[in-house]
Amino acid sequence: MTSEIKFDQIKQFQQDFDDRKDSKVIERAVSHQGILAASEDFSAESNMHPVFSIDLSTGKVADQKQSGRCWMFAALNTMRINLMNSLKVADDFELSQNYTNFWDKFEKSNYFLENVLKTAEKPLDSRKVSWLMQTPQQDGGQWDMLCALIEKYGIVPKYAMPETFSSEKSAQLNKYLNLKLRHDATILRELVADKASGSKIANTKDKMLTEIYRLLTYTLGEPTTSFDFEYRDKDNNYHIDQNITPQEFFKKYIGLNLEDYISLINSPTDDKPFNKTYTIEMLGNVVGGRQVKHLNLEMNELKQLAIKQLQNGESVWFGSDVGQSSNTKKGIMDTNLYVPDELLDTDLSLSKAERLDYSESLMTHAMVITGVDLVDGKPTKWKVENSWGEKVGTKGYFVMSDDWMDQFVYQFVINKKYLSAEQQKAQAQEPIVLKPWDPMGALA
Template sequence: MSKEITSANIEKFAQDFAELPKSNATANAVAHNGILAASRNIAADVAMTPNFSVEIQTGDVANQKQSGRCWMFAALNTMRHPLQDQLKLKGFELSQNYTNFWDKFEKSNWFLEHVIATADLPLGDRKVDFLLATPQQDGGQWDMLCALIEKYGLVPKDVMPETYNSSKSSELNTTLNTKLRKDAVELRQLVADKATADAIAAAKDKMLNEVYRILVFTLGKPPVQFDWEYTDSDKVYHREAGLTPKSFYEKFVGLDLEDHISLINSPTADKPFNHVYTVDLLGNVVGGRQVRHLNLSIDDFKALTIKQLQAGETVWFGSDVGKISDRQAGILDTEVYQTGETLDVDLSMTKAERLDHGESLMTHAMVITGVDLVNGQPTKWKVENSWGDKPGFKGYFVMSDAWFDEFVYQVVIDKKFLSADLQKVVADEHDNPTVLKPWDPMGALAL
């Protein structure tokens, strides 16, 4: 039975507040400075100094600017790290705009295909509403980037540089989503009118032609073949003629993407550990690589991350970067803000409770480039971000091990580091993963 708030309730609450120790001083501090500033824990600055026993030097950070392409920047960063050492290049980057172009083109096709597949469902159906809510966006996951590379290859950044619309993507996203929703109206009507499959396919091809046009106008035309010139740090000039995006990837990057798999840590009751999962409607390339996650305990999850770092390989990871973090200081630490103590309330939740109740999910992808081990145990981690060199330590962040436990949800690891038992699970369940709902938190896209 519902119960209204009474004047007696309010009097009691006011009396309880008045009896709090130093309630007026705390109220003044919070009101004048804000919750976070009033609860900032200076001790975190001392604990999170950027010193690490295992550290991979990766050079200057990149800058995704006003776009949600962190997953793309982070993945391409892991690929450029060995390349820039091999070729003696400083400040080298792979073209994020190239993969961005094909991602938006493929996501548009992905959306239109699923609109057709769900056209017999009514508006208001949760799956239809999910599709229409965001026809496409900047965000993504590791396997989605792999699907793009496997189909389209890669190019250096100076071959397809950034544009206004790649670096500041809101106008393009708004325009493209309006166009795709309009297309959805037409496709659903064609299905309702029992149009032939050929007629529907022709309508969709026309729509994709227009999407391609929009993308060339805003992002530029992707190169089919190119010559690449560069001068290395020894002042030696190099020229590679007649490259294609695929031949460039094979010759200069050469990473076997099939060997790199997504691991997640989702300690929720619906996802038993040591099993492979996928998410319905999650992807970008129709007919391309499927998104798959192997769910592991936090101990196994971290141990494999450390193994890869110790082998000299950086680690792509996804986390909820906005939780208990100081962006300007570059600190990700569960103790950086003591908000509960300041407000005299218990804000604690388990990782599973946060996932199950919509309090947290993956929002941002970065790269782990180091770890500080004390008596063999991690205490803090070095993180390469893609927000430029102003925040943190010239763009690098320090993440406490406690924050890793609570807010890191995904890492990408070469399967050679997995035990034989886990490799068998990956092989056995590769073609038959457990399918999660489209709105499952493990389907969140990193921005």
């Protein structure tokens, strides 16, 4: 049934507006300040006082600049804590995000080309091919993708492979790398259509990767193969470990068994029963590397696991929809921060499941939980280390209300030793494969 808007309806709509005593007041406020400022509840700010009963010391906040590498920054920030505590290095010590970024973009390029070949016989307007070509690669990622990179390439201190223009401001690199990948996709699809031999396709792809490696080296610098690890500790003692490889550095100085750290999600949608594991088709970076795998749990279970990890002195990598009900300047994430439905006198409510199902929300940003405030054993607010520098929040740290966590946090990374026997058994299941466009495949 088609029903156009008629002018007599518009007259009625205007009359409804005119009949409301506060319409002009609200119009003046919103038209000059915008919806968020006009609907901000300042009492929420006082409730988000940045003091916590459990508060880990994690050093100076890093800054991802104009790039989408939050997942990478968050993960490396969790990993540097062991090194900072054991070696007593300076609070501003960082691991090289650019080193990991180089190999991520190189591996993502190969992953994309492999998916082009797998889908080469499908028409261009098929949903899978359209999804694949929409974004051949990007800055974002997920925890398991980071683990795949480190397990293969190791990591290095920031000074061993510092930032470049294109790592800090990635728009130009992404534009031309994606252009290159789409160009290569046309060639590979044509070779498959022409029934070219496997060796010809492999040789062509190898040439493509040679050119991509060169492009990345021009923009991000040559990837470090060995370096001297030298530093002064907080007691001003000098240390040096000469000619160490990135893989040796990770094993010797970080020492985490990445297989112990697993992804847990909260997706209360009907298509994802709890206590089941999931993976996403065509999501990854390292071909032959670690598979993206999520165990779906109730939110209260996730919180208790996060608290256990914090109580043991370990921070928690997590993924959320940071743009929802948050003030990035003040560093507050709270569902009570804004009340636009009251201001606009309309129903804006959706459940967490409905937000996922109807494309209102998904994971957009990864950060690190470094503290929690427990009152009578229950969490009220959480301390969050961001990667946007020290000019936002409290020297870069945010406060997240417990209800905001319920509504807008989708993923945690937890050491599996904190899981119950039943949870560990559930995590060991073979994952159900989700479509490439499933919201749990969103990249932070």
